[in-house]
Amino acid sequence: MHTTALVLFSGGQDSTTCLAHALAAYQRVETIAFDYRQRHSVELDARLNVLQEIRRQYPQWAHKLGEDHLLDLAVLGSVSETSLTRDVAFKMEASGLPNTFVPGRNLLFLTLAAALAYRRDLQVIVTGVCETDFSGYPDCRDDTMKAMQLALSLGMDKRFLIETPLMWIDKAATWRLAKSLGGKALVDLIIEHTHTCYLGDRTHRHAWGYGCGECPACELRARGYERFVQEDAQV
Numbered sequence: 001m002h003t004t005a006l007v008l009f010s011g012g013q014d015s016t017t018c019l020a021h022a023l024a025a026y027q028r029v030e031t032i033a034f035d036y037r038q039r040h041s042v043e044l045d046a047r048l049n050v051l052q053e054i055r056r057q058y059p060q061w062a063h064k065l066g067e068d069h070l071l072d073l074a075v076l077g078s079v080s081e082t083s084l085t086r087d088v089a090f091k092m093e094a095s096g097l098p099n100t101f102v103p104g105r106n107l108l109f110l111t112l113a114a115a116l117a118y119r120r121d122l123q124v125i126v127t128g129v130c131e132t133d134f135s136g137y138p139d140c141r142d143d144t145m146k147a148m149q150l151a152l153s154l155g156m157d158k159r160f161l162i163e164t165p166l167m168w169i170d171k172a173a174t175w176r177l178a179k180s181l182g183g184k185a186l187v188d189l190i191i192e193h194t195h196t197c198y199l200g201d202r203t204h205r206h207a208w209g210y211g212c213g214e215c216p217a218c219e220l221r222a223r224g225y226e227r228f229v230q231e232d233a234q235v
Contacts, residue, residue, distance in 0.1 A: 014166055023064050130167055
């Protein structure tokens, strides 16, 4: 039986929902994030606010929430010519992938997370990757996660479980999952404190939270929230 988890926690909507899922399911939960010189580095500050608010608003979870870890991953930014690590416009590449794709990012994140989980004796690695509402990133696919789980378990001689609570649901369902886990208070917390915008915009406030409203991440979050509100009103 699994009792401990490490959540890949960027401070965005998806990873905050995954954190709530882990806190509801496991007895001890730690978090990890990566500074890879992303353009939207404001998320690194936002995530601390989210952790603080979860501890404050959810005493039933606060005692489960353990250490937070931030790793310096500047090397990833230095080898990535993408719109998430360079000041370039968002566009589709000839490969069919958007230039927001950072090659190897999730593979590296999971490898380092597993190394930390090994040292911290954490059994489950929770990540918010998704095949349903995503941009075609190959490192978000279920097959990739299964392959990484096998490789990391074999390579470290420790049986890891990579858990992907959002893999088969869309953004509207992600909002709905958050509500089922933490009520309206968690939805409000996600709106007010999480960060998703690729441009790092924390000045424009929308019904769904802060962001430029135009980048792919904002558009996806906004559409999901609109559907969630419409469906929630019909319940």
